[in-house]
Amino acid sequence: MSRRLGNRSGASIRARSSRYSATRRGWPMVLAGGLVASLLAGCGATSLGLGTSEQQSATTGCSSGGVQSALPSTVQPGSTITVASDASYEPNEFLAPDGQTIIGMDIDLLRGALQCLGLKVKFQNAKFDNILPGIVGGKYDMGASSFTITAARLRQVTMVSYFSAGTQWITQKGNPKKFNPTKPCGHSVGVQTGTTQADEIAAINKGVCKSDHVKPVVEDLQSKVTTDLLAGKVDAMAADSPVALYAVKKTGDKLQAVGDITGSAPYGIVLPKSQDKFGVAIAKAFAAMATNGSYQKILAKWGQQSGAVEMFAANPAVPND
Template sequence: MTLLRHATTTKVAALGSITALGCLALTGCGSNSLGGSSSSSTSASGSSSTTPAGSSTATLDSALAAKVPAAVKAKGTLTIGSDASYAPNEFLGSDGKTVQGMDVDLFNAVATTLGLKTNFQNASFDTIILGVNSGKYDVGVSSFTINADREKQVDMVSYFSAGTQWAVKKGNPKKVDIDNACGLTVGVQKGTVEIDDLTARSKKCTSSGKKPITQIVEEQQSKVTADLISGKVDAMSADSPITLYAIKQTGDQLQTAGALYGTAPYGIVVPKKEAALATAFSEALQALDKSGVYKNILAKWGNTSGAVTSFAVNPSVS
């Protein structure tokens, strides 16, 4: 079982403002089920933004653009469903409606490579795959964890690897060892599978006669990060993109603790009937990796550790 926050079926609605803490409030974006509960961001679902696709370093590849299906090419602009409440991957800008983030930059670069534009629409997470299959959205880009159930419904193009990552204050003053955390106080967001992970670790502690791990559970990830900076907790545990972004946005006050674990791939969601489009996305990602644009975008968001080298359509997953 993957240990990613976005793998839980419990949802939390918590979109914070873009602050020094990096707008770290988030929603469980990668539920393992196709249905289930979901929460939209605090802004009205359906907010959208149409932008010229791509970062400043992405360029048109005419050979790859020629592989885009004729109907898609004629349309010119892809409509993308995204739950914009999961910073830094996808979140609303200061205007309250423009969808931005790591996933947005990556997919915009893919679109530019293929000669397309993008129209990101903010949507409740559990409606995106249904929207893709109904034709409401051409594509879904929202930190979707690739799994076998989803691959039965849609095609998925892998582009990133995420896992659970702990953080501590710079210099690790409490000498936190994530594999020996008995007696420590750890911050975590409500409704996440990191809670399950910490609970299991704590049970191992008490079973061996050691002190339990005390969890400080907050509604918003931004508050968890603030608790760590203030010293209220000894460490925090969250999805790797969120932890790494927090480190970047808090002015070098934090650092990672221990290795990334429980990794799983994220995937772009494409309708089964658009297999050729999925292949075009895969090849565009390969081109962006070769040119360095792919890793430059990850570096912008502090997430180079999640880089992958294979951009497969429907990779084998459990």
């Protein structure tokens, strides 16, 4: 979400290249035989009430024959991968109108990549700031929830880049509180817990707004953050650019973006730290999707073409925190 928390370089794969490199580290992740971590009860998130979204249809990734050989020996073709996702971040990951099925851009992209690798997937709804600990602790095999790749996170887990996003500030239409994103001092701002934006406000309060703090209103769900803004409970909200701009689009004339998108950085699929070789296989699958056009089609389906990347990498180099 730019959901940040932190470097080392890893294999990178360009969309039109079949060559890749991988480190020789792995661990016996027993995925064959339907390893599925303990089920996590859904947290009851809804899709903001900002309009309906179509149920996810079968995702076209690529033929598994082309990239399946990139899988490490510890991951068997046909295995089911348990993926945690906070389904409150429309359009990246959110609940369909049935209140149970997790859909969205991230869901389609990862489903396609795993299809390329001959793997099955089971998505589980989880609170955002519980996902990384769950992966580190072995509760989940993977995470797909708009995680920004940071040096702090790379010290804990392996991450595979697949999209680029930044922070966007949003106000009610007409900006009635005269909110200035370059100097938001004294204003109330809604953010989701555990996100980059929550960290950014903390930094602002130590800097430009040291004498007149921004008043953060932190919610567990991004949907609640948006609802607070619509109801006038906060002066503005800050969220990842695809999520913020999608909220503007879905609410018609009720919200607007203010200021430029800042701090653009890559999103990453999250795996256990020692699963870097599996991460390289996923990067290779994304590259195959970009080559056959399914990557671009999925982004277009969710109106997120501006975040497309040309290179997919396992543990890419990022600035130190």
